[in-house]
């Protein structure tokens with residue numbers, strides 16, 4: 001079954017809605033963003049996440065010691081790296097990693113070969129921040145690329161309206177969303193439910 005990650009959650013209601021609707025991952029952003037949470041906030045928010053839902057911390061070019069401290073304090077299951085982290089940096093981290101790649105061309109996808117991680121998140125090129133910009137990249141690049149059994153999370157501009165088509169066309173291991181389940185910059189309970197339903201129904 002296709003997995004779903006809802007990213008940039010900042011309140012209890014949105015977390016409980018996502019968990020009840022069947023999300024597999026919940027993301028907390030520890031990078032510069034309008035969705036950034038403090039370690040203390042994340043620690044409290046993490047207490048509302050049921051144990052079967054994986055907690056992901058999103059970082060951009062953060063120091064290893066800081067990541068390790070936050071993983072311990074918040075009780076994260078995965079770290080998601082959205083910066084210029086090298087394959088060597090990823091290999092040194094002692095916990096599961098989701099590495100994000102900004103996809104402009106096939107060349108960007110070729111980078112995946114150098115990395116060993118648990119999931120490969122394909123996202124659109126950076127806008128104001130290094131993620132969460134609400135823009136899609138050209139899915140044709142992902143459709144035609146041979147991922148050789150790598151687990152891919154598709155992200156960037158997904159919405160309740162287009163996620164089923166994305167799942168059918170790209171056949172990723174999972175999908176990730178932030179802006180597409182927001183209204184006026186805030187997470188929208190109805191959109192979260194619709195997104196998860198549409199993603200899970202849309203799989204082949």
Ligand SMILES: O=C(O)c1ccccc1NCC(=O)[C@H](O)[C@H](O)COP(=O)(O)O
Pocket residue numbers: 007008027029031032033034035036058059060082123129130131132133134135155156157158176177178179180
């Ligand atoms: O969500 C953010 O604000 C963010 C900021 C800096 C780095 C990464 C960030 N988000 C990572 C995500 O996993 C997003 O869900 C992903 O980029 C897709 O975002 P969207 O196009 O808004 O659905």
